[in-house]
Each structure stands twice: as structure tokens, then as C-alpha cells.
Amino acid sequence: MTDAIVVEALAKHYPACVALEHVSARVAMGSVVGLLGHNGAGKSTLIKLVLGLIRPSAGHIAVLGASPWGAGSAALRRRIGYLPENVAFYGNLTGREVLAYLAALKRAPRAQVDELLERVGLAAARDRRVAAYSKGMRQRLGVAQALLGNPEVVVLDEPTSGLDPQATRELYGVIAQLRAQGCGVLVSSHLLAELEPHIDSALILRRGELLAAGSMQDLRQRAGLPDLMQVRLRRDDDAAQFLRELHASGALYHVANDGRYEIEVAGSAKLALLQRLAARAEVGDIVVKEASLARLYDHLGAVARQGEGMR
Amino acid sequence: MNNMGIIAGKEFRDDFRSRWTIAVAVLFAALALVISYFGGAAAGKVGFTSFNATLASLTTLAAFIVPLIGLLLAYDMIVGEQDKGTLLLMLSYPISRATLLAGKFVGHCSAMAGAMLTGFGVAAIAIQVMQPEARTLDAWRSLGNFMLSGALLGACFIALAAIVGTAARDKARAAGIALLVWLMAVVVFDLCLLAVLVLSGGSGWERAAFPYLLYLNPVDVFRLVNLTTLGAGSGNELFMGMTAGHAYPLWGLYLALVLWVVVPFGLAQWLFRREEA
Numbered sequence: 322m323t324d325a326i327v328v329e330a331l332a333k334h335y336p337a338c339v340a341l342e343h344v345s346a347r348v349a350m351g352s353v354v355g356l357l358g359h360n361g362a363g364k365s366t367l368i369k370l371v372l373g374l375i376r377p378s379a380g381h382i383a384v385l386g387a388s389p390w391g392a393g394s395a396a397l398r399r400r401i402g403y404l405p406e407n408v409a410f411y412g413n414l415t416g417r418e419v420l421a422y423l424a425a426l427k428r429a430p431r432a433q434v435d436e437l438l439e440r441v442g443l444a445a446a447r448d449r450r451v452a453a454y455s456k457g458m459r460q461r462l463g464v465a466q467a468l469l470g471n472p473e474v475v476v477l478d479e480p481t482s483g484l485d486p487q488a489t490r491e492l493y494g495v496i497a498q499l500r501a502q503g504c505g506v507l508v509s510s511h512l513l514a515e516l517e518p519h520i521d522s523a524l525i526l527r528r529g530e531l532l533a534a535g536s537m538q539d540l541r542q543r544a545g546l547p548d549l550m551q552v553r554l555r556r557d558d559d560a561a562q563f564l565r566e567l568h569a570s571g572a573l574y575h576v577a578n579d580g581r582y583e584i585e586v587a588g589s590a591k592l593a594l595l596q597r598l599a600a601r602a603e604v605g606d607i608v609v610k611e612a613s614l615a616r617l618y619d620h621l622g623a624v625a626r627q628g629e630g631m632r
Numbered sequence: 633m634n635n636m637g638i639i640a641g642k643e644f645r646d647d648f649r650s651r652w653t654i655a656v657a658v659l660f661a662a663l664a665l666v667i668s669y670f671g672g673a674a675a676g677k678v679g680f681t682s683f684n685a686t687l688a689s690l691t692t693l694a695a696f697i698v699p700l701i702g703l704l705l706a707y708d709m710i711v712g713e714q715d716k717g718t719l720l721l722m723l724s725y726p727i728s729r730a731t732l733l734a735g736k737f738v739g740h741c742s743a744m745a746g747a748m749l750t751g752f753g754v755a756a757i758a759i760q761v762m763q764p765e766a767r768t769l770d771a772w773r774s775l776g777n778f779m780l781s782g783a784l785l786g787a788c789f790i791a792l793a794a795i796v797g798t799a800a801r802d803k804a805r806a807a808g809i810a811l812l813v814w815l816m817a818v819v820v821f822d823l824c825l826l827a828v829l830v831l832s833g834g835s836g837w838e839r840a841a842f843p844y845l846l847y848l849n850p851v852d853v854f855r856l857v858n859l860t861t862l863g864a865g866s867g868n869e870l871f872m873g874m875t876a877g878h879a880y881p882l883w884g885l886y887l888a889l890v891l892w893v894v895v896p897f898g899l900a901q902w903l904f905r906r907e908e909a
Contacts (some may be wrong), residue, residue: 372723372724374723374724376721395726395727395728396726397726398724398725399726400727401724403721403724405717405720405721405724407717407723408717409716410716410718410721411646411716411718412716413646413649413650422642423725424637425638426635426638426639426725426726426727427725427726428726466721481851547732
């Protein structure tokens with residue numbers, strides 16, 4: 322089966338800056354890939370290249386086995402669904418009219434319009450002008466239009482911005498459905514922790530370069546990140562006893578603003594330390610956090626910064 | 633091709649729904665009726681007088697208003713979508729940039745032509761009903777000529793607006809440039825011609841070049857199309873006097889108008905294509 326998106330040594334240079342340099346990645350059909358990075362990391366540039374809106378400066382890109390730039394791009398875009406960041410619509414039209422217009426442009430069946438409005442929970446508001454929609458409703462409409470014409474590749478740029486928790490859950494439900502249908506999904510986001518449970522693998526961009534790519538487990542192992550243990554004491558004046566114990570264990574720790582102790586511990590030593598601390602009477606609560614995507618991201622970013630400092 | 637029709641249809645409906653089309657049609661009809669009724673007031677009588685004189689006055693009026701309306705309709709063609717944030721979404725759909733621009737252009741042109749046809753059409757019919765002596769084939773021919781050249785003039789300024797709306801960085805700038813274009817075409821160009829004429833004292837060389845200089849302004853071409861066909865005695869002696877020595881072929885004038893539509897539109901297409909990189 323051809324992959325949804327394949328990118329090899331892709332670069333995009335603008336006269337003033339290098340937006341993307343030597344990026345290689347792959348999004349398989351039936352998988353959800355997170356695209357992570359700060360503002361200006363090159364996420365939007367990569368997405369525009371995937372959509373064929375801009376011409377790559379170097380390297381190779383294939384979407385559904387074909388080049389998104391050039392002659393066949395219009396036909397190819399019929400098979401791609403895209404939700405832009407901060408999606409906007411024609412405010413003078415109703416939600417239903419907007420979707421009908423876009424469906425016509427994409428040659429999607431007319432019946433899909435009402436079906437999709439129902440699916441994203443806009444059925445009641447479909448005859449209201451989009452100008453009167455809230456941010457969350459516009460975002461829902463954006464999700465609906467991205468699903469027009471049953472796309473095989475779906476690109477979502479910050480899909481959860483402006484959505485309430487309920488709508489966010491529903492969105493991830495939609496993403497899971499797309500994966501089950503065999504679509505290749507590329508999701509960009511700042512909200513790393515929120516995205517983490519829903520993606521199969523991640524691409525981490527930083528200043529136009531691919532910092533890391535792979536499944537979450539891969540990334541964690543490769544980074545060799547310690548887990549984080551947060552300990553709260555029953556009373557603050559018990560600290561002396563506890564600290565002696567902590568020093569004896571040799572673990573690295575620091576005190577957080579709210580008085581909690583944050584202890585970094587390698588995966589192999591985690592259980593022993595947990596038993597030791599749990600036996601102390603003054604310990605009130607222990608929370609163990611696996612290295613999250615957010616921490617992974619910080620860690621990778623920090624490593625890269627150090628590397629730069631040495632150069 | 634079909635996508636162009638879909639986009640044009642949406643733009644046409646937008647113009648119609650935002651009351652643009654209706655407002656313009658009503659404006660045209662009202663002005664036409666007022667001019668035809670009070671046009672003879674200077675001669676001491678009120679009421680419908682010469683149909684040709686009415687059409688000549690309408691020509692003068694349309695030469696001011698039609699360019700303005702064309703520019704106002706379309707000055708935000710692409711930059712408006714960019715400001716709204718809808719451009720990126722549109723470009724991610726299976727349509728080319730050329731199709732998007734062409735669809736918008738055709739949509740605005742149809743809205744403009746529709747407004748003109750209804751507005752002036754209603755007025756013309758009213759005049760004809762109340763003024764039996766104007767019911768001649770010639771009158772209808774002049775009217776058809778007026779409408780066709782007016783629609784082309786509108787299309788020409790919509791094409792110029794497309795350039796503005798593609799090249800400008802934001803909507804406010806586009807509006808400013810559009811007004812400047814209008815001022816240049818409607819006022820400044822003719823003033824400059826007059827100034828040149830006066831300063832040079834009407835040398836032989838200059839007298840020979842002057843009729844051709846008028847081709848450089850679509851508004852003047854539009855005036856020529858109508859006033860030369862109406863002939864003398866229709867109240868535009870000054871303008872006619874300046875070009876009296878030159879015979880303009882009607883097809884040449886229409887060719888100039890069509891070029892004034894096609895070339896700016898082509899330029900807008902080129903500018904919009906160039907933006908992707």
C-alpha cells in the first residue's frame with residue numbers, strides 16, 4: 322500500500338530565511354502522526370508543502386504516491402482533507418451554505434453536507450450565518466469541511482484550539498474513526514500532553530529541522546529520560562527526616578513552588594525508591610509521571626541548545 | 633471550468649445578497665429617469681425630451697459612476713479573502729489559482745452587467761413608454777450600444793480592481809489604491825490631456841497624436857463609443873469638438889475596450905500566479 326505522506330530530504334528556503342531543511346518522514350495509511358514544534362518551527366511550511374501550496378526548494382515529497390506540486394495537484398487535493406489553523410469562513414453565508422459550496426468545489430455528494438453537520442454537532446445551527454458562530458462552532462465547521470469527499474489523507478493544523486473539552490473529546494473520536502477507516506492523519510499541535518494518547522508517532526520540528534521522529538515509546542527510550550516522582554509531605558516540618566532519606570537514596574530532586582518534592586528517577590530504580598519512600602510515615606502522597614511528550618520535547622530542545630552552544 | 637462556474641455563482645450571489653446589485657440597479661434607474669426628465673430644464677422645459685440627449689447625459693454620468701462601482705465591487709478580490717483568512721482554505725481545495733481569480737472576476741462582472749441591464753433597461757422602457765417619438769430603431773441601437781460598452785467599462789475596472797486586490801498587502805491599502813485609480817482614470821487623465829493641449833498650443837504633431845491618446849483611458853474610449861454614435865447636438869460639443877477631426881471606427885473602439893478588460897485581467901492572473909513560490 323502506498324503511504325499517505327512520504328517526505329525525503331525536503332527543504333524549503335525563502336529569500337529571507339530557511340523554513341525547512343533536510344526533513345525526512347513518513348505517514349502510513351491508517352496511522353495518526355503528531356507534528357510538534359514551537360511557533361516558527363516549520364510546521365505550517367511542512368503542511369503547505371504536503372498540500373502543494375508551495376514548491377519545495379529541494380528534496381522529494383509524495384502524497385498518496387504522487388507529487389502534490391504540479392499538474393496533478395488539483396486532482397490530488399480532492400483526496401486530501403485539510404483544516405487550517407484559525408480556520409475562517411464566509412461570514413455572510415450559513416453553515417450549511419458554506420459546506421454546500423465547499424462540497425461542490427470538492428465534488429463531494431450533496432447529502433454529505435447535512436450528514437457532516439450532524440456529525441460535528443452543528444445540525445441545530447446549520448441555518449445560522451457563520452458570522453454569528455462562536456470560535457468553537459467555526460472550528461467544528463472546519464472539521465466538517467475537512468471530512469468532505471471522504472479524504473484518504475487528513476491534515477489538521479491545531480484542530481483543538483478554541484474547542485471545549487467535550488468537543489475536543491469528540492474531535493479525537495473523529496480522528497480515531499479516520500484511523501480505523503485507514504486514513505493517514507497528520508495532526509499538528511502545541512498541546513503536547515493532550516495530543517499524546519491519540520497519536521501513533523510524532524515528528525518533532527525545531528527551527529526547520531527534524532529534531533526527532535518515531536513512535537512515542539521509541540522516542541522515550543532514545544532520549545533515556547528519567548520518570549518524575551512528585552512527593553507531598555503530610556506536614557512541612559517533617560522535611561528534615563524525609564530529606565535525609567532522600568539524600569541517602571542518591572536521587573536528584575528539587576522543591577516545587579507549592580512545596581512538593583520533584584524527584585527524577587531512572588526507570589530501573591523507580592520501584593525501589595517508591596517502596597522506600599512509601600514506607601515513610603511523613604509522606605502523604607506520591608504521584609509518578611512517565612516522561613511525557615512535553616518533557617521529551619523540552620529535553621530534546623535542551624540537548625539541541627547545548628549542542629549549539631558548543632559549536 | 634465547472635469550478636469557475638461554482639465560484640462565479642457564489643460571487644454573483646454574494647453581490648446580490650449584500651444588496652450591491654440591487655442598490656446599483658436602483659441608482660442607475662433613478663439617475664436615468666431624473667436626467668431624462670429634467671435634462672431639458674436648461675432649455676426651459678421640463679419633461680422627457682430628446683432621447684439622444686438623455687443618452688449623452690447618461691454617458692457622461694456612467695463614465696463617472698461605472699468605474700467607481702467596478703472598483704468598489706472587486707477591489708478586495710484576493711486581499712479580502714487573505715484578510716478574512718479564507719484564502720488558505722480555498723487554495724487547499726481542488727481549484728487552481730487561475731480558476732479562483734477567473735471565477736471571482738466573472739461573478740462580479742455578471743453582477744455588474746445584471747445591475748446595469750436592469751437599471752438602465754427599466755429606465756429606458758419607462759422613457760419609451762412616455763415618449764412615443766423615441767420609439768425608433770436607432771434609439772434602441774444607441775441604447776444597446778450604451779449598455780454593451782457600459783458593461784465592458786465595468787468589466788475593465790473590475791479587471792483593474794483585480795490587479796489592485798491581488799497586489800495590495802491588505803484591504804485598507806487596496807481600497808486606497810482603488811480610489812486613486814478611479815481618480816486617475818476619471819479626472820486626472822483628462823486634465824493632463826487638456827494641460828498638454830493648452831501648453832503645446834496645439835501644434836501639428838500634437839493634434840495628430842491627441843485622438844490616439846484617448847485610447848489610453850478606457851473611460852474616454854467608453855465616451856467615444858457612445859458620443860460618436862449619437863452624433864452632434866446631444867450636448868457634448870466640447871468633447872466632440874476636441875476629436876472632431878478624427879473618425880473613430882466603432883470596431884476599433886470596442887477592440888480597445890476589450891483589450892482594456894483582457895490585459896489587466898491577464899496581469900492580475902500573472903501577479904496571483906507569481907505569489908506561489
